[in-house]
Amino acid sequence: MMLCLDSKFSISTDNDNWILIEKKNGKKERRHFFSSVKHLSEFIGELKLREFSPKCQVVLCDKSPLTPSYSSVIKEITARLEAYINTITQSKQ
Numbered sequence: 282m283m284l285c286l287d288s289k290f291s292i293s294t295d296n297d298n299w300i301l302i303e304k305k306n307g308k309k310e311r312r313h314f315f316s317s318v319k320h321l322s323e324f325i326g327e328l329k330l331r332e333f334s335p336k337c338q339v340v341l342c343d344k345s346p347l348t349p350s351y352s353s354v355i356k357e358i359t360a361r362l363e364a365y366i367n368t369i370t371q372s373k374q
Contacts, residue, residue: 283302284366284369288304289303289304290304292321292366292370294370297316298314298315298316299314299315299316299317299318299320299321300312300313300314300315301313301315301321301324301325318363318367318370319359319363321366322359322360322362322363322366323359326358326359326362327355330355
């Protein structure tokens, strides 16, 4: 089973692992192996965060109680990604 997430990432599985296939322009694809969907989604979230961080700088007001922390936002996004991956893999079975 091979599922395409976007133009850069695809997901596959073997008997023991979840495999994230990362396509790089002009290079061989990289394969990352994970024991669970949770680890896979956290890895994708961290990769996207590292891509996004150098591109912009966010200045937040020190007195804004409504601004969520980065870690809580990343946790929510990775939880949603994990749920999405579970949904598409279950529908393909």
